Structure formats: C-alpha cells, structure tokens
Amino acid sequence: MINYQTEIRHIAARMKKIRTGKGLSVQEVAYRCDIERSNLSRIEAGRTNLTIKTICLICNALNVPLSEVVK
C-alpha cells in the first residue's frame, strides 16, 4: 500500500540528493529545465504534489532516467 505523501517526500529527497551529488545549485537546475527556482525549492522540500511533466523536466536537467527518481 503506497502512501502518496510519503512517496512525494521520497521523490523530493532523491532529486535533492542527485542534484547536490552532482554539485549543482537549485538555480542551475531550475534554469536548465525552465522551472521557477522558487518552485524547485518547494518541490525539493516535498511541499508539492508534482506532475509527471515536472518530474520529467527535472530528470532531464539532472540527466538521470525517471526510474532514478521514482522507485
């Protein structure tokens, strides 16, 4: 049984970990995927129920497959 709130937090945490692991700033990633920096901050804080589109854009900016973020 999946708890979607937990899942959102997990996805957010993975994104942040990948980003910092690659030494990228929030600004840089936001710029790469044409997402508002403030929005990306909210997302990484796990405070938004993101859409597939947004997840894909961020995955592209981080240069990782979807499966790396959604497990």
Place this chain on the structure above:
Amino acid sequence: MINYQTEIRHIAARMKKIRTGKGLSVQEVAYRCDIERSNLSRIEAGRTNLTIKTICLICNALNVPLSEVVK
C-alpha cells in the same frame, strides 16, 4: 532525454493494460481509488499530465507498485 508527453502516454497505456489484465472495469478501479470515472478515462487516454498522488492512488487500486507503472 525524456519526452514527458511520451512518458504520459506510456504510463497511461501501462495502467490500462494492468487493469484489463486483471479483468477490472474502469468504474471498479475508479471506485476503489475514489477518482472520478470520467477522470480515469481521460487518464487512460493519455490526455492528462497526472500528479504523483493520482498515480499512487491508481497503483493502490490496481495493487501494483509504482515501479510497475512508472519506468
């Protein structure tokens, strides 16, 4: 490079395949996850950019892990 529109269509197709594979009707799945039947129809037609919450609810109704739908 991930194309989010393609990804949405893939996810929609997997959901439909799993549902029909289990012999469930759209109504039944919609009822199980408390989602509008019309909305689930739209989703399976690949016409909406679904949120993580919605995907999780549907996965629960289909009794499959997230990884079965998002690859």
Place this chain on the structure above:
DNA sequence: ACTGTGCGTATCATATATGATACGGGAGGG
C-alpha cells in the same frame, strides 16, 4: 424493441501546481 452496463467524451466548477515576484538570512570575498 427495451433495459442495463461500461466506456468515451464534453462541459463547467473547484482545487491546486506552477509562474512570477519579493523579502530575509547565511556564507564567503572584497
């Protein structure tokens, strides 16, 4: 022919993700 059921789709209202902007704080360099 009639009825019930499942599905797709259209429309409108509502909730909410995202865009846009602004402010404050911490860290580091001059």
Place this chain on the structure above:
DNA sequence: CCCTCCCGTATCATATATGATACGCACAGT
C-alpha cells in the same frame, strides 16, 4: 562593513488537474 551568491519562503496570478454531471454509443441479455 559592504557586496554577491545561493537558498528558503511567502504571496498573488495563472494554468491546469480533478470533481461533478450529462450525453451518446456499443454490447449483451431478456
């Protein structure tokens, strides 16, 4: 002490996912 980044967060506007409802069609059973 100033700057300059980077980050978190708050607020408001806008775009859009979803809820709610309705209609038409195909199909099966009677």
